[in-house]
Amino acid sequence: MQQENINKILFIATVESHILNFHIPFIKYFQNRGYEVHVATRLGNRQSELRAVNVVCHNIDFSRSPYSLSNLRALSQLIRAMKGNKYSLVHVHTPVGAFLGRLAAKITGTKPVIYTAHGFHFYKGASIKNWIIYYTMELLAAHWTDGLITMNDEDYNAAKRFKLRKSNAVFYVHGVGLDIDKYNISDKNERKQTRKAFGFDEKDIVILTVAELNANKNHKQILDSLIKLKSLDNVYYLIVGIGEYECYLKKYVEENGLSGKVKLLGFRLDIPDLLNISDIFALTSMREGLPRCIMEAMAAGKPVVATDVRGNRDLVRDGVNGYLVPLEDVNATVDALQNLIESEDLRKKMGDEGRKIIQDYSIDKVLKEMDEIYRRLFI
Secondary structure, X not given: OOOOOOOEEEEEEEEHHHHHHXXXXXXXXXXXXXXXXXXXXXXXXXXXXXXXXXXXXEEOOOOOOOOOXXXXXXXXXXXXXXXXOOEEEXXXXXXXXXXXHHHHHHHHOOOOEEEEOOOOOOOOOOOHXXXXXXXXXXXXXXXXXXEEEEXXXXXXXXXXXXXXXXXXXXXXXXXXXXOHHHHOXXXXXXXXXXXXXXXXXXXXXXXXXXXXXXXXXXXXXXXHHHHHOOOOOOXXXXXXXXXXXXXXXXXXXXXXXXXXXXXXXXXXXXXXXXXHHOOEEEEOOOOOOOOHHHHHXXXXXXXXEEEOOOOHHHHOOEOOOEEEEOOOOHHHHHHHHHHHHHOHXXXXXXXXXXXXXXXXXXXXXXXXXXXXXXXXXXX
């Protein structure tokens, strides 16, 4: 890619964790080509991590809620940042950040603008309210968008109905990219020692979920399944994540006699090690875009039990690398878990299949996909 008067790139997302969790490889992509990268987000307690990757940070008072009046201030802050810097490309993420970012770019005449939809908030089965608010936002903002990137089949087909500023500018990429080798540990001795530290032996079956503790992630479906599996003394459940549902989940675990079976581990950075000691990965979300946690589990060679919703079904092939179960269907979830609990051979077979499938989602392949998109929209 040639640097014809291209100096600054702006990434926008509502929260800083989104930038840190998903976009560092793409920030480095531009830095390695001599561009100055700016980030506009609501800064929090991880801003030192952002500055460590040498980006220019703009604190924007985003609210995740599209109804919050603070987003008017956020829009003003974005306009100020765009007027003060001549950006050669703006790449927006997250629904509110993406809408306000595109509106600010429209007002300031900043082009081109790329939007990555990590999961539209309107989807099959979503509430009428979500369709009215978020579909309308996307319908309007599409006119200020030069390229729209999607990560699952349902979103890709929906995006093709929008009228973008450029024609034939809806793209499908394989997620945000994954460092597959990072999660493919498979160290038996390390697994044994770490399991011992948690109080597990080799005969125990460990189920793992890595997800924010909120209503959408629907941990309760797994907990209700464990209630029915209580007679299996060697089955345990690790929950990694933080969120507003933490107190609710702790109380639910205690009230249903699962305290000895379930451990809430909070925020962790040692996900590869936790995957190494686990036997089954579970994610029973109500809505997903393309869940990175399932991708990580597949890279670690773990079979997956997931709800049959958009995003999950793009990664999990039912009966091949795991099971897809209906949302809120506890009996189907119990059956899926029990099949895997009872057969080590099945766990290994499905885990191996997951490793094969996830190769298309490697960070190297995704960077190549994004390079083609960036090149096309810069020319």
